[in-house]
Amino acid sequence: MPKRGYHHGNLRQALVDAALELIEEKGPTGFTLSEAAKRAGVTPAAVYRHFDGREDLIAEAARQGYEIFADLMAYAYDDGRPSALAAFEATGRAYLAFARKHPGHYIAMFESGISVNHSPELAALSARARGIPERAAAELSQHIPPEKRPPPSMVSAHVWAFSHGVVELFARNSPGTQSPFPPEALLESGIGIYLRGLGLIPPD
Missing domain, CATH: 1.10.10.60 (Homeodomain-like)
Structure with missing residues (x-):
């Protein structure tokens, strides 16, 4: 080496x-x-x-990962999408793409046990990344009366968790967990079912 x-x-x-x-x-x-x-x-x-130690080193790897991740999410959301739904789904696909292309960063960010509050910069980058799907969720729910509108942070948290589950189970070649469907198809159909259940998008 x-x-x-x-x-x-x-x-x-x-x-x-x-x-x-x-x-x-x-x-x-x-x-x-x-x-x-x-x-x-x-x-x-x-x-x-x-x-200062290994945790500090891993935290820097996570910070750099969040910087890449936030930029990727922002690009997915803003890249001339024809609708709020398309933009929202694009952020989910960006999550999958990031996990595949940057596995070391992904693990440092989500599987190392390092808190996003390890440093102010790490916390700010994490908040920026989380804020993008929250903006998309807020746009999707504009047609719903405010008193019936789900909190955008809740919607984005659910979709984030769903995306993470698809990555962990089907997009990282975990032994014994091969899906008969591509991860992108699982994610897109799952997001659609969830959003229709909340009334955020009309039924087919």
């Missing part, structure tokens, strides 16, 4: 990249700071110039 720390002058990012690889291979609790340092090509002592 070539050294990647001082060699290119960005030891902090080299350590994050090493941690992301190890998270994918061993899980967020399956590696040590010494392993991350070795993979980055530096001594364990060098890690502490940038991070």
Whole structure:
């Protein structure tokens, strides 16, 4: 493994990249700071110039993940969608795409036990990502009288949970959990059933 720390002058990012690889291979609790340092090509002592410990290193991986994730969600929502429903469904597909393309970040964000309140920046990026499907849910419910309108945060939380479940069960090649349907089809049909049940979109 070539050294990647001082060699290119960005030891902090080299350590994050090493941690992301190890998270994918061993899980967020399956590696040590010494392993991350070795993979980055530096001594364990060098890690502490940038991070207080493994949790701090994983939190930085999660922060970078949330930054990518929030940008992806915003793009999915704003990319010239013809309707609020199309925009809402696009954010669900963006969740699947992110989990596939950035598995190390995804695990650091959602499976490491790191709180989004670990730092103000991490909390702000997490809130930005959550706010995008909430905006979409608010748009979808405009035709419903306010007293009957479900809270957008509740709707987005349900769809977020549904998206997460599809990722965990069917989009990450978990042994024994192959679905006869593509994850995108499961997500789209599930969102449609849920939104119709709430009266947010008309029946077919």
